Amino acid sequence: MDWSRHRVLVTGAAGFIASHTCQALLARGATVIGLDDFDAYYPRPFKERTLAEIRKTPGADDRFAFVEADICDATAMNQLFSDEQLTGVIHLAARAGVRPSLEQPKRYAQVNLEGTTILMEAARRANVKRFIMASSSSVYGNNEKVPFAETDDVSSPISPYAASKRACELMGHVFHHLYDMEIACLRFFTVFGPRQRPDLAIAKFIEIIRRDQTIPMFGDGTTSRDYTYIDDIVAGVVASYEKVPDYGYRIWNLGGNDPVNLKEMIATIGRVLGKEPRVEQREMQAGDVSRTYADLTRSTAELGYKPTTSFEEGVRRQWNWAREHLAG
Numbered sequence: 001m002d003w004s005r006h007r008v009l010v011t012g013a014a015g016f017i018a019s020h021t022c023q024a025l026l027a028r029g030a031t032v033i034g035l036d037d038f039d040a041y042y043p044r045p046f047k048e049r050t051l052a053e054i055r056k057t058p059g060a061d062d063r064f065a066f067v068e069a070d071i072c073d074a075t076a077m078n079q080l081f082s083d084e085q086l087t088g089v090i091h092l093a094a095r096a097g098v099r100p101s102l103e104q105p106k107r108y109a110q111v112n113l114e115g116t117t118i119l120m121e122a123a124r125r126a127n128v129k130r131f132i133m134a135s136s137s138s139v140y141g142n143n144e145k146v147p148f149a150e151t152d153d154v155s156s157p158i159s160p161y162a163a164s165k166r167a168c169e170l171m172g173h174v175f176h177h178l179y180d181m182e183i184a185c186l187r188f189f190t191v192f193g194p195r196q197r198p199d200l201a202i203a204k205f206i207e208i209i210r211r212d213q214t215i216p217m218f219g220d221g222t223t224s225r226d227y228t229y230i231d232d233i234v235a236g237v238v239a240s241y242e243k244v245p246d247y248g249y250r251i252w253n254l255g256g257n258d259p260v261n262l263k264e265m266i267a268t269i270g271r272v273l274g275k276e277p278r279v280e281q282r283e284m285q286a287g288d289v290s291r292t293y294a295d296l297t298r299s300t301a302e303l304g305y306k307p308t309t310s311f312e313e314g315v316r317r318q319w320n321w322a323r324e325h326l327a328g
C-alpha cells in the first residue's frame with residue numbers, strides 16, 4: 001500500500017497506543033492528524049510528554065498535525081471531517097480501564113459509544129469509508145472456553161467498559177451494513193510497553209517495586225492475562241488498516257499468544273528491576289475477568305499478525321523507558 005497517499009485521523013493521539021500508532025504511520029510516509037482532548041483520566045503532563053515524543057518522529061514536522069478536541073462534540077467532528085481530506089480513521093480514543101467504569105458507567109457509555117457513533121457519522125457524511133476502532137478482550141467476559149476466538153459468544157460482558165466496547169462493535173456493523181463503510185474492530189489484549197497508561201498493572205508495579213513499596217495483589221495470583229507488546233499491537237493496527245477493504249466489516253483479536261499469571265508477572269518485573277517484590281494479597285476486584293487468552297488464527301491468516309516480543313523482553317523495554325522518562 002502506498003501510505004504517502006493516506007491522510008489518517010488518529011484519535012486518542014496523546015494516549016499510549018495511539019501515540020505509537022501515529023509514529024508508525026509517519027514512518028510509513030502517511031500524513032497524520034492526531035486528536036485528543038487530554039481527558040483527566042490520567043494527568044495531562046504525561047500526555048503532553050507523549051505528544052512531544054510524536055513530534056520528534058522523523059517526518060512529523062511536515063506530516064503531523066494535532067487537534068485538541070472532544071470526540072463527543074459532533075459539531076467539531078463534522079467540521080474536522082469537512083476541513084480535512086481524510087482517507088481513513090484509526091479511532092483509539094476512549095475511556096479505558098475496567099475498574100473505574102463501575103463508578104462512572106454513564107461517562108463510559110458517553111465517551112465510548114456516543115463518541116464512536118459521532119465519529120462514524122462524521123466519517124459517513126464526509127464519505128470516509130475506512131474506519132478502524134479499538135475494542136477489547138474484555139468483551140469475552142468470563143467465557144470458559146480458551147483461547148478466545150472472534151466467533152465465540154460475547155453476550156455476557158461483566159463491566160460497563162466491556163459492554164461499551166461490544167456496543168461499539170455492534171454500531172460499527174450498523175454503519176457497515178447501511179453505508180458500506182469498511183469497519184475493523186480490534187480486540188486488544190492487555191497492551192504494555194513504553195508510555196503505557198500509568199493506571200495499568202505493569203506500569204504501576206514497576207513504580208511500586210522501584211520504590212520498595214508493597215504491591216496489592218488482587219486475588220490469589222492465578223488470574224492471567226495475554227499481555228501484548230505495543231510494537232506487536234501497532235503492527236496489527238497498521239495491517240488492519242491495509243486489509244479492511246477486503247472484508248467490509250471484520251473483528252480481529254490482537255493478543256500476545258502467551259498468557260502470564262499475576263504471580264509470574266510480578267516475579268518477572270522483580271527480575272528485570274533486580275529487586276524482590278513485596279506482595280500483599282487482597283480480595284479479587286469486581287468487574288475483573290479471571291483470564292484472557294487470544295486465539296490468533298484469524299488475525300494471523302488474514303493480517304499476517306504474529307507477535308514477536310516476549311513478555312520479559314517487553315517488560316525490560318518498558319522499564320528502560322520508565323527509568324529514563326519518569327521521575328524516580
Ligand SMILES: NC(=O)c1ccc[n+]([C@@H]2O[C@H](COP(=O)([O-])OP(=O)(O)OC[C@H]3O[C@@H](n4cnc5c(N)ncnc54)[C@H](O)[C@@H]3O)[C@@H](O)[C@H]2O)c1
Nearest residue numbers: 012014015016017037038039070071093094134188190191
Ligand atoms: N491498553 C490496553 O491494554 C487496552 C486493551 C484493550 C483495549 N484498549 C483500547 O485501546 C484504546 C487506547 O487505549 P490506551 O491504553 O492507549 O489508553 P489511553 O488512555 O492512554 O489513550 C486514550 C486517549 O483518548 C483520549 N480521550 C479520552 N476521551 C476522549 C474524548 N472524549 N475525546 C478525545 N480524546 C479522548 C485520552 O485523553 C487519551 O489520551 C482505547 O480505546 C482502549 O479502550 C486498550
